[in-house]
Amino acid sequence: MPGGGGAKLSLQMVTNVDERSVNNLSAIPKEEYLYKCTSACAGCSSSLCLRYVLKAAGPDTVLVVPACCTSVIQGIYPGTAMNVPVYNIAFAAAAACASGLSDALSARGKETNVIVYAGDGGTVDIGIQSLSGAFERGTNFLYICYDNEAYGNTGMQRSGSTPLGARTTTTPGGKRTAKKDLDRIVEAHNPPYMATACSAYPLDLYKKVKKALSIEGPKFIHILAPCPPGWRYPTEKTVEMGKLAVKTGTWILYEREFGKLSINGPSKAAMRKPAPLEDYINGQGRFKNLSPEIASEIRQQVERNIQRLSREEAGIC
Amino acid sequence: MLTIGTGNKAVAAAVKAAKPGVVAAYPITPQTEIVEQLAEYVTTGELESRYIPVESEHSAMAACIGASAGGVRTFTATSSHGLLYMHEMVHWAAGARLPIVMANVNRALGPGWNTWAEHTDAFSQRDTGWLQVFVGTVQEAYDATLMAFKIAEDERVLLPVMVNLDGFTLSHIMQSLETVEIGDFLPAYHLPHAIDTENPCVYGPMTGPADYFRFRWDIERSMRDAKGVIADVEREFAERFGRSYGPTEDYRCEDADVIVVAMGTLGKEAEVAVDRLRDEGIKAGSMRLRWFRPFPDLDLSGREVVVIDRDYSFGFGGVVAHSIRSKTGIVPYSVIAGLGGQEVTYNDIADFVRNRHPGEETWFGVSDHV
Amino acid sequence: MYEIRIHSRGGQGGVTAAKLLALAAFRDGKYATACPFYGAERRGAPVVSFVRIDDQPIKIYSQIHEPDLVIVLDTSIMDVVDVLQGLKSGGTVLLNSAHAIAGCNGTCRHVDLTGIALAENLVVAGSPILNTPVLGALAKMDIVTLPSAEQAIREMFADERNVKAAEAAYEELKV
Numbered sequence: 001m002p003g004g005g006g007a008k009l010s011l012q013m014v015t016n017v018d019e020r021s022v023n024n025l026s027a028i029p030k031e032e033y034l035y036k037c038t039s040a041c042a043g044c045s046s047s048l049c050l051r052y053v054l055k056a057a058g059p060d061t062v063l064v065v066p067a068c069c070t071s072v073i074q075g076i077y078p079g080t081a082m083n084v085p086v087y088n089i090a091f092a093a094a095a096a097c098a099s100g101l102s103d104a105l106s107a108r109g110k111e112t113n114v115i116v117y118a119g120d121g122g123t124v125d126i127g128i129q130s131l132s133g134a135f136e137r138g139t140n141f142l143y144i145c146y147d148n149e150a151y152g153n154t155g156m157q158r159s160g161s162t163p164l165g166a167r168t169t170t171t172p173g174g175k176r177t178a179k180k181d182l183d184r185i186v187e188a189h190n191p192p193y194m195a196t197a198c199s200a201y202p203l204d205l206y207k208k209v210k211k212a213l214s215i216e217g218p219k220f221i222h223i224l225a226p227c228p229p230g231w232r233y234p235t236e237k238t239v240e241m242g243k244l245a246v247k248t249g250t251w252i253l254y255e256r257e258f259g260k261l262s263i264n265g266p267s268k269a270a271m272r273k274p275a276p277l278e279d280y281i282n283g284q285g286r287f288k289n290l291s292p293e294i295a296s297e298i299r300q301q302v303e304r305n306i307q308r309l310s311r312e313e314a315g316i317c
Numbered sequence: 318m319l320t321i322g323t324g325n326k327a328v329a330a331a332v333k334a335a336k337p338g339v340v341a342a343y344p345i346t347p348q349t350e351i352v353e354q355l356a357e358y359v360t361t362g363e364l365e366s367r368y369i370p371v372e373s374e375h376s377a378m379a380a381c382i383g384a385s386a387g388g389v390r391t392f393t394a395t396s397s398h399g400l401l402y403m404h405e406m407v408h409w410a411a412g413a414r415l416p417i418v419m420a421n422v423n424r425a426l427g428p429g430w431n432t433w434a435e436h437t438d439a440f441s442q443r444d445t446g447w448l449q450v451f452v453g454t455v456q457e458a459y460d461a462t463l464m465a466f467k468i469a470e471d472e473r474v475l476l477p478v479m480v481n482l483d484g485f486t487l488s489h490i491m492q493s494l495e496t497v498e499i500g501d502f503l504p505a506y507h508l509p510h511a512i513d514t515e516n517p518c519v520y521g522p523m524t525g526p527a528d529y530f531r532f533r534w535d536i537e538r539s540m541r542d543a544k545g546v547i548a549d550v551e552r553e554f555a556e557r558f559g560r561s562y563g564p565t566e567d568y569r570c571e572d573a574d575v576i577v578v579a580m581g582t583l584g585k586e587a588e589v590a591v592d593r594l595r596d597e598g599i600k601a602g603s604m605r606l607r608w609f610r611p612f613p614d615l616d617l618s619g620r621e622v623v624v625i626d627r628d629y630s631f632g633f634g635g636v637v638a639h640s641i642r643s644k645t646g647i648v649p650y651s652v653i654a655g656l657g658g659q660e661v662t663y664n665d666i667a668d669f670v671r672n673r674h675p676g677e678e679t680w681f682g683v684s685d686h687v
Numbered sequence: 688m689y690e691i692r693i694h695s696r697g698g699q700g701g702v703t704a705a706k707l708l709a710l711a712a713f714r715d716g717k718y719a720t721a722c723p724f725y726g727a728e729r730r731g732a733p734v735v736s737f738v739r740i741d742d743q744p745i746k747i748y749s750q751i752h753e754p755d756l757v758i759v760l761d762t763s764i765m766d767v768v769d770v771l772q773g774l775k776s777g778g779t780v781l782l783n784s785a786h787a788i789a790g791c792n793g794t795c796r797h798v799d800l801t802g803i804a805l806a807e808n809l810v811v812a813g814s815p816i817l818n819t820p821v822l823g824a825l826a827k828m829d830i831v832t833l834p835s836a837e838q839a840i841r842e843m844f845a846d847e848r849n850v851k852a853a854e855a856a857y858e859e860l861k862v
Contacts, residue, residue: 059517062514071522072523076524077519077524080522085518089521092379096375097379099369100387101386104391133371321710432725485725489725490721491719493713583748586746589746589747663747
């Protein structure tokens with residue numbers, strides 16, 4: 001059975017009316033749970049995403065944050081930009097901490113949302129074990145990985161999520177291996193709900209968080225979050241960079257409900273007719289001086305991924 | 318109820334009586350019996366609790382941290398490599414001021430693989446901010462585990478407590494065990510800084526040197542206050558249930574010329590050695606060190622002291638011997654014995670006393686002395 | 688203090704026999720400890736367990752080197768282990784055997800625990816259960832009382848055939 005991994009599955013798949021009515025940004029709640037006094041870099045898309053995640057989740061939410069950019073973005077003690085409880089925890093421990101928290105709140109009869117908000121290093125590298133454990137044991141929570149494709153908080157070292165060819169401080173000649181396919185790892189746990197999102201599409205993200213939180217069990221959202229200092233592009237191009245990632249088919253927006261894949265709007269068009277990959281690559285300093293071989297391999301990776309997901313959605317497996 | 322049980326079963330029985338909201342644990346020899354028993358209690362409904370089957374000890378402590386902060390009483394158990402694997406989170410639990418109780422079944426560390434008793438695992442966590450108590454009998458394993466919750470949750474303490482029992486030697490021995498009806502001995506779990514979405518707070522964010530320093534001092538202040546809390550709780554326990562404990566268990570120490578200091582089961586075996594030595598006319602006594610953090614104030618003035626360390630700090634010495642020396646000024650005869658479950662009998666302990674050389678260190682069975 | 692060493696092979700129930708014996712002694716109002724020595728050995732390897740019984744609390748955790756009683760649940764072990772090592776002068780040996788075995792010093796007794804278990808069809812995973820019948824033999828030897836032995840067995844096992852087997856061993860052992 002698809003989606004059999006969660007121990008406490010329920011079929012609350014129906015989108016409520018309020019949610020369906022949110023079809024433009026102006027309909028998103030005005031309440032802010034991430035205030036303007038963050039310590040984020042200029043042009044930070046991760047903090048932008050967090051703002052919409054919290055708007056979707058609402059005030060009865062606890063955020064669990066391992067070491068990542070959000071450790072800093074939330075503010076320095078005794079100040080904070082956060083208006084929901086935030087539990088900071090060690091790098092490898094976020095999903096496990098969320099398991100304990102989720103069970104404790106449930107034991108106390110509460111229906112509080114438990115959301116892990118973790119970077120890519122804390123998810124695909126050091127946190128993969130606890131992530132896998134929490135999904136296998138069916139923890140009722142939402143795990144969000146915001147992916148800026150490197151260890152941004154410590155100054156842009158390569159992570160398992162850094163793409164092929166990207167220069168980081170620890171891959172000064174460009175990364176020689178491909179980006180780890182986190183989504184297929186999570187998919188192997190058969191969660192009731194998983195999705196990808198991108199900071200350039202906040203409404204899509206908002207809806208996905210809403211939907212995820214309406215489902216019992218372990219849920220997962222993987223957000224591509226472009227990073228101006230890390231990817232080396234001008235701060236004002238953060239939204240444009242996210243859109244290019246989607247339009248070129250480098251990043252595909254989709255949902256997987258109980259195993260069933262559906263490609264989301266902007267990616268449908270992009271997958272039929274992707275924008276030139278150069279539009280995305282050439283705008284980023286991290287891909288400067290790519291060898292033709294690596295550039296070609298990147299292109300093939302994008303194409304293979306588009307084909308794989310298209311075929312799956314069409315039922316040709 | 319009077320019965321007999323193992324050290325592990327005693328710990329599990331005490332945890333059942335304490336009714337934690339969450340138990341998160343990972344199996345490891347020789348602790349496994351504790352978590353198996355608790356899983357069984359949860360399955361049968363004898364214990365109404367959430368049992369979180371984590372994928373590692375690091376996650377066991379992380380889950381306990383989340384649960385404890387989430388507002389419920391929390392327990393875990395581990396041993397040896399498991400304790401070391403969770404080391405980072407052991408620090409975190411104390412820094413976050415969470416009254417988690419953990420049983421640590423003391424076991425040696427590899428390589429080579431060795432599942433028998435040694436105290437180095439616990440001592441490697443001595444600077445984490447956890448209270449540490451070492452027990453010597455099955456009954457004490459039960460009593461100390463119950464008291465651990467009360468001590469940890471006291472608002473003057475709010476630090477986690479590690480209950481240590483010797484692997485196999487105590488974890489698997491059958492002795493008499495009296496379980497109690499705890500009544501209101503343990504009040505309902507109340508954590509003043511529990512997570513509350515009505516009062517959103519950020520826990521453990523980036524913190525500058527000045528504030529961080531103050532938080533560290535606050536841990537030490539609570540550690541000092543804990544001595545009084547421990548005494549209060551042990552006194553109340555004695556009044557309610559008739560069994561009294563202290564920072565040390567002293568046996569025939571009043572008029573002793575020479576005192577054996579040991580921990581865990583070796584500290585009980587030492588009492589038998591003391592009786593033998595007294596029969597020979599040697600005025601010996603035994604002081605079993607129960608609490609290691611906070612380290613108690615010891616009165617050993619005017620005595621010769623023989624310390625048995627079931628541990629070692631390489632390049633330095635026996636951890637207990639040096640702690641005694643540093644806290645009392647007395648230069649003991651330091652015996653390193655029992656590592657990796659090495660058998661140490663009361664006859665051996667009597668020999669340590671007979672052949673003592675204050676100021677020297679001997680490795681039992683290896684050094685020239687003894 | 689009365690000290691007992693039990694020799695068996697891993698999986699034969701020597702550890703449980705020690706626990707049952709300690710429980711029976713405890714039900715007699717004595718102090719008792721049972722401490723199996725856990726080696727790294729697995730099923731089939733020679734293993735040893737210890738039981739101490741006393742009127743005073745027992746503070747000794749080390750192994751028993753000079754037992755008052757040695758119990759051998761599998762006499763094939765005697766080819767590889769010196770089961771009589773350290774046996775006190777005047778000490779007793781109890782063998783699971785249909786016949787007397789030459790070479791036992793001290794008082795040597797034997798009872799066919801395997802035969803009793805098979806007669807009661809007390810077999811788990813192909814192995815006869817020895818740890819409950821042996822309690823009957825020990826009761827006959829006045830190590831524990833028969834009612835306490837039966838109580839201990841009932842506390843640990845629901846199957847009444849275990850009690851019957853103990854009673855059979857009680858009857859069969861000659862003292």
